[in-house]
Amino acid sequence: MTRISGITPSGHAQLGNYLGAIRRWAADGADGDLYFVSDLHAMTTAYHPQRLRSLARETLAILVAAGIPQDRVFVQSDLIREIGALTWVLECTCTYGEASRMTQFKEKSRSKGVQGVRVGLFTYPVLMAADILLQGATEVPVGADQAQHVELARALARRFNTTYGDVFAVPEAVTPPAAARVRDLAKPTRKMSKSTRDSAGVVALLDDPDVVRRKIRRAVTDEDGVANLLEILAACTGKSTDELASAYAGNEALKEAVTEAVVEQLRPMREGALALLADPASLDQVQAAGADMARRRGEHRLAAALRMAGAS
CATH class of the missing domain: 3.40.50.620 (HUPs)
Known part of the structure; x- marks a missing residue:
């Protein structure tokens, strides 16, 4: 095979x-x-x-x-x-x-x-x-x-x-x-895409951690937006969205958790890719x-x- x-x-x-x-x-x-x-x-x-x-x-x-x-x-x-x-x-x-x-x-x-x-x-x-x-x-x-x-x-x-x-x-x-069904942070009715002209809701893999934090903190938090954040957090942590939904009292706490999980998930890959591009x-x-x-x-x-x- x-x-x-x-x-x-x-x-x-x-x-x-x-x-x-x-x-x-x-x-x-x-x-x-x-x-x-x-x-x-x-x-x-x-x-x-x-x-x-x-x-x-x-x-x-x-x-x-x-x-x-x-x-x-x-x-x-x-x-x-x-x-x-x-x-x-x-x-x-x-x-x-x-x-x-x-x-x-x-x-x-x-x-x-x-x-x-x-x-x-x-x-x-x-x-x-x-x-x-x-x-x-x-x-x-x-x-x-x-x-x-x-x-x-x-x-x-x-x-x-x-x-x-x-x-x-x-x-x-x-x-x-x-x-994971990752949606655009700014417009969660559409999927996150590398070809989207407006990058405000797109987390690029080589984005600086501060840029990632800013994008997630500005994420839309309507019903679709919260579901998207939970989906991302579940993919990063291995936990279910139902379990995570009950673990965070408010949207700000959820955004903070998602931010840290995404930054840590991408950190080794980002560092390795930047090192290769620098060489x-x-x-x-x-x-x-x-x-x-x-x-x-x-x-x-x-x-x-x-x-x-x-x-x-």
Whole structure:
């Protein structure tokens, strides 16, 4: 069994990313599992190249500092030649109907109009399939919004294997363990997101502790806001929200408890990530080793796919 998961550097990684996925990857990952910074995925909408490059490095440092073994992480764009080649083969395996049925593209093209949506967003699910199939992943932990993309990867793997020869493992989408549902502190009706323009309610993983304290102390405390604070505290302490709800008499006491729990939860990871970012040579070595590992793992599949498809 090989699992693969990625995180897109569309913004600064935030508390929801950590409590919901990153720390679980560090705690539960097994030999052979892979975790990658999916920076190519961030190019499907408008972006600034220098900022994207900086965010990719920052996210890589966070994954390593969170405790994910260095031999399981890589940056997607370091394999752009391999992934790009396989994406083309898979695009020539995929039908227009399959690609046009992808829900995310339909929703965004409906809101922006087809003329305002990039072709990369249309073909992005095939790129995601290439990420999965290149590394021989058999399981892909995804939420409901990405399950359709894994189904496309399954369909393309089966079609290629049947048409040209058996090259790819057929992956399965698996539901990750239930995680904290972290909402925006300033607007708890929406989930905390690294791509939110207004960062007042978003706790970035590398925020200074004083900034974290200020954001939590200013958190909305209506019914949704209090539920969100309890959810965050439960995720940090391992206690139930019901138990915690009865432990604090007022909102200020609850905010103080959440503040200290979050600061302490993030402290080791934050210190480690900042140390890596302050030592570019060491981070370069981590990135280069990760790229070499991922390239070696996928090179024989790519070579076989190209040969069988008549491209080499």
